[in-house]
Amino acid sequence: MRLVHLLRSLGLLVLSSVLTYGLHSPKKVHTIGILVEKTLSWMVMSSHKILNTSTCDADTWQLGAVKVVHDVFQSNDLPSMQNCIAKMQAEGVAGIVVLAMCDNQLLLHQLLRQKNIPHVPVPSTYCYRDHFEEGRSPWRLRQRASTLSLVIKDTIKALNFLAIKEIIIFTDGTYNINQASVILQSLSEENIRFMAYQVNYTNASYKSVLEWTKKSIKRTYFLLLTYGHGSMEILNCARDLELIRYNTFWIIANLDMNIEELKTLDLQNVRANILYIKKPCISSSVGISGEQNGFNISITDNYLLQTVSRYFTYCLNMSETTPQPSEIWQAELFFPIAEMEFDETNDNMFMVDPEEVVDRKYDIFRVDGYEEEPTYKRIGEWCSEVGLVFMVTPIDARDVFPNALPGLGNATLKVGTVVLAPYITRVNGTGWEGFCIDILNEMSSTMNFNYILQEPEDKMFGVYDNATHNWTGVIGMAYNNEVDLGIGPITLTAHRFEYIDFTHPFSEDGIGIAYRLEDDRVSMDMIFRPFQLWVWILTPGAIFFVGIFLTVINKISAIFRSTKACEELNCSYYENCWYTLGTALMQGQNNEPKNVSGRIVIIFWWLFVILLTTYYTAFLAAILTVKVSKLSITSLEDLAHHPSIKPITLSGSTWWSYFLKSRNPSYRTIGREIRRSPNVTDTARIMEMVLTENFAYVMDSSVVRYFAAKDKKAYAFVEEKGYRQSLGFITPKHSAIREMLSFNIIKFQELGLIEKWRRQWCNCTKQLLLRKSVETKALALEDLGGAFTVAGGTALASILLAFMEKVISKYRKSKVLETPIEERNEQKDLEQSSIRLKLFRRR
Numbered sequence: 001m002r003l004v005h006l007l008r009s010l011g012l013l014v015l016s017s018v019l020t021y022g023l024h025s026p027k028k029v030h031t032i033g034i035l036v037e038k039t040l041s042w043m044v045m046s047s048h049k050i051l052n053t054s055t056c057d058a059d060t061w062q063l064g065a066v067k068v069v070h071d072v073f074q075s076n077d078l079p080s081m082q083n084c085i086a087k088m089q090a091e092g093v094a095g096i097v098v099l100a101m102c103d104n105q106l107l108l109h110q111l112l113r114q115k116n117i118p119h120v121p122v123p124s125t126y127c128y129r130d131h132f133e134e135g136r137s138p139w140r141l142r143q144r145a146s147t148l149s150l151v152i153k154d155t156i157k158a159l160n161f162l163a164i165k166e167i168i169i170f171t172d173g174t175y176n177i178n179q180a181s182v183i184l185q186s187l188s189e190e191n192i193r194f195m196a197y198q199v200n201y202t203n204a205s206y207k208s209v210l211e212w213t214k215k216s217i218k219r220t221y222f223l224l225l226t227y228g229h230g231s232m233e234i235l236n237c238a239r240d241l242e243l244i245r246y247n248t249f250w251i252i253a254n255l256d257m258n259i260e261e262l263k264t265l266d267l268q269n270v271r272a273n274i275l276y277i278k279k280p281c282i283s284s285s286v287g288i289s290g291e292q293n294g295f296n297i298s299i300t301d302n303y304l305l306q307t308v309s310r311y312f313t314y315c316l317n318m319s320e321t322t323p324q325p326s327e328i329w330q331a332e333l334f335f336p337i338a339e340m341e342f343d344e345t346n347d348n349m350f351m352v353d354p355e356e357v358v359d360r361k362y363d364i365f366r367v368d369g370y371e372e373e374p375t376y377k378r379i380g381e382w383c384s385e386v387g388l389v390f391m392v393t394p395i396d397a398r399d400v401f402p403n404a405l406p407g408l409g410n411a412t413l414k415v416g417t418v419v420l421a422p423y424i425t426r427v428n429g430t431g432w433e434g435f436c437i438d439i440l441n442e443m444s445s446t447m448n449f450n451y452i453l454q455e456p457e458d459k460m461f462g463v464y465d466n467a468t469h470n471w472t473g474v475i476g477m478a479y480n481n482e483v484d485l486g487i488g489p490i491t492l493t494a495h496r497f498e499y500i501d502f503t504h505p506f507s508e509d510g511i512g513i514a515y516r517l518e519d520d521r522v523s524m525d526m527i528f529r530p531f532q533l534w535v536w537i538l539t540p541g542a543i544f545f546v547g548i549f550l551t552v553i554n555k556i557s558a559i560f561r562s563t564k565a566c567e568e569l570n571c572s573y574y575e576n577c578w579y580t581l582g583t584a585l586m587q588g589q590n591n592e593p594k595n596v597s598g599r600i601v602i603i604f605w606w607l608f609v610i611l612l613t614t615y616y617t618a619f620l621a622a623i624l625t626v627k628v629s630k631l632s633i634t635s636l637e638d639l640a641h642h643p644s645i646k647p648i649t650l651s652g653s654t655w656w657s658y659f660l661k662s663r664n665p666s667y668r669t670i671g672r673e674i675r676r677s678p679n680v681t682d683t684a685r686i687m688e689m690v691l692t693e694n695f696a697y698v699m700d701s702s703v704v705r706y707f708a709a710k711d712k713k714a715y716a717f718v719e720e721k722g723y724r725q726s727l728g729f730i731t732p733k734h735s736a737i738r739e740m741l742s743f744n745i746i747k748f749q750e751l752g753l754i755e756k757w758r759r760q761w762c763n764c765t766k767q768l769l770l771r772k773s774v775e776t777k778a779l780a781l782e783d784l785g786g787a788f789t790v791a792g793g794t795a796l797a798s799i800l801l802a803f804m805e806k807v808i809s810k811y812r813k814s815k816v817l818e819t820p821i822e823e824r825n826e827q828k829d830l831e832q833s834s835i836r837l838k839l840f841r842r843r
Helices: 004-020 037-045 078-091 100-116 146-158 177-189 206-214 226-241 307-317 325-329 435-447 473-479 534-556 563-569 575-584 596-625 635-642 654-659 665-676 681-691 701-711 738-751 753-764 766-770 784-816 821-842
Strands: 031-038 059-063 065-075 095-098 117-121 165-172 193-200 220-225 250-251 275-280 284-289 295-299 347-353 361-368 375-383 387-390 411-416 425-427 431-433 449-454 485-491 507-509 513-517 646-648 697-699 717-721 724-733
Touching: 031 037, 031 078, 031 654, 059 717, 065 078, 078 100, 095 275, 095 325, 100 117, 146 250, 146 275, 146 387, 165 177, 177 193, 177 220, 177 513, 206 226, 206 411, 226 250, 284 411, 307 753, 325 646, 375 701, 387 766, 411 431, 425 665, 435 449, 435 753, 473 485, 513 635, 513 681, 513 701, 534 575, 534 596, 575 596, 635 665, 635 697, 646 681, 654 665, 654 697, 681 701, 681 717, 697 701, 701 717, 701 753, 724 738, 738 753
Parallel strands: 031 065, 031 095, 095 117, 165 193, 165 220, 220 250, 250 275, 411 449, 411 485, 646 697
Antiparallel strands: 059 065, 275 361, 284 295, 284 347, 361 375, 375 387, 425 431, 485 724, 507 724, 513 697, 513 717
16 A cells, blocks of 8 residues: 555645634634545544554544544445545535545545545555546655665665575555665665566455465565555465465565554464564654644654645635636645744644654564464664664574575475486386486485476477477476476586576586497307418418429439339328428428428428417417407497498487587488487487497497496497586576575585595496406317317318228228239239339439
8 A cells, every 4th residue: 555644644734734824714614524445544543543553433623724524434335435425515525535445536536526526536555547537636645655665675685695586576556666666676786586466456366476486496585565454465365375484485564564463364383484564653743732722643654745735725715616626636736844834923833843754763573483373573673864773683594584494495396307327217116316316315405305206208308399399308397397406417508598497517428339349259260260261271272282392392302213212201292291281280290301402392381380370379369368349430420431330319318409400411420320210218228229239329428338337248338539518407497496506516516526426326447348458268168169179070080081991991802802813913013014114214
């Protein structure tokens, strides 16, 4: 309500007008009516009334030469209004001053116009001027709440230790535009965001705001710039909605609600946090002193009427005729009290001290008590000379709001997340653990809140849908205010910043690639791996070739020309091949060539065998004892051009969007392949696909490293160099808890907690993953399987050859027995003759 104690000031002005006019026309008595709405009747009181009473009945005052008729009508009651107007007409009033709410002002305006009664509408709240006909209501009032607006400004500034970031303002017109601007400017100077709501008590418009606020878990501050009845109506609604609680704070600033009225609010067993700015019951005295008609009136407010004073002066100067409204309403003479003219010779002296008219003092009260009945304690005062002074210094939040709980006041936050090890993992289907869970638990303890973890239905962190212009996943939950906080390795991007807020980054991460290693398990053909196929084919060929070459050399040599020497030295082709094979296998053959040419051939053969054996032994030892993995992919560039391995990433992740929108040609290639890949939101499933379907998993380095470390023999891990992105938590836009979360993340980093948790969850052994370490082990049966296979095959071949030799031998003997003795002797003679002929020819 904008105009409090209006009629006390009106009485002062009427008194001054009467005195000014009464000195010249003492015989004539004029009657003026004051018509007041019932809900505002506390604003009018005569001298015999006690200050701060809530009601005042109809009354008649005789102030010198002026008779003041005061009557009260019921709100929105037409018969009551008509009855009061009829009474005043019967008293013969020259004019009526109407003090009422805006809606009733309009109705009374029509009634008084019908009866042609001059009147001055004085609304209790700010009514738009177009509610009345132009030129009919140029009423002007001195700013009633100017001082109170300064008190509110100083109070908000003094409460900066509460770190108020946002405040909700309810106003009903009690403060005009200039006064409200002073308050709003003070909020802006303290970097406090505000939302102002114009209250309509008819449809309880404030209730929807309170219901919306109830859903919030953050600290909420309310500032009531409303008249007393309106403040109580809003507070009672808040009490029913359980909004008078540990994390909701109320600042009440009006002039017309006393402590007794506030005590009617049911605060039993409620953690009330209410700060009440109240003007104390200290008034200045104005009156007429004299032998007759002595009168005193008390003034507790600092505003004066301008046009009303001129209006009554005009009425009193008129004769019995009715004044013209146009002449009355155009008068705009201002009469400050300090400029009143007095006739010092008159016995009836009008006395006023201008300094006493100004509001000079306000009290600051708080609500105490929780389990017992609440009490009200004065904690400070404001005066125009000093400003705001608290009773206790230094003052902290507990001195102002003793029922407030620290941090978020044990509130329960809804937290959105997606399972992604090592940041967030499920334990037995019910519990949670991981890097981000450790951070969240520490925040919960530090900031005093509980939390409920929720997963989006699509199991994604979130991508922007151009068709619906909305976000999916955890980001969509934060954007639509379905959760208070989103946790996980959420990458900070400019596009996301347009829709949600990020906390301070808790970590950085790069791009990791995991793909299947080539199968390096030992097989039966391990002993053949040192040489390629053509080497194995040419090695036996070399043995046969050297045997042939050595046989030819021996045939040419003079030493082996005699048949006897040749037989003694076994110079046949079979024996030479056997000799070269024996030297190759280092079996120590004794039938070396006696000729120089043959020995030269053997020397080069020995050198060849030494080199061949050395190479074979070295490579076989390396294969059996050291596993060196040759990485076929070392970067994203290699992956983009790999002929067989295809990239895949977590659907809805940052990298999923990054590769699809990248301008880098290689990354665009990866993006096209990812678009063709299946949409998978489970990392464990993707790692299975890497092993079975020849995919390469591209994701946050710590995530890929964590899963690859589980089977270091199956996966190869590569980290892209030089590319890092910040990871943070998310909140809805303009969330009040974002700065608190960021502050605590920075604090955890300074204490080394973040690094501790990172090492615990993300610091896998890179040497194992990068395959740079040497693994040695004892030779097992599978390592020598090839050798045993060769030995077994050789034994089997010898057995087969033995059976073949036996069969051939039996076949030859049977042929010999079938041949007559004469033919056999003849054949033997021919063979001996042939040998002698060959020896003769050699000679």
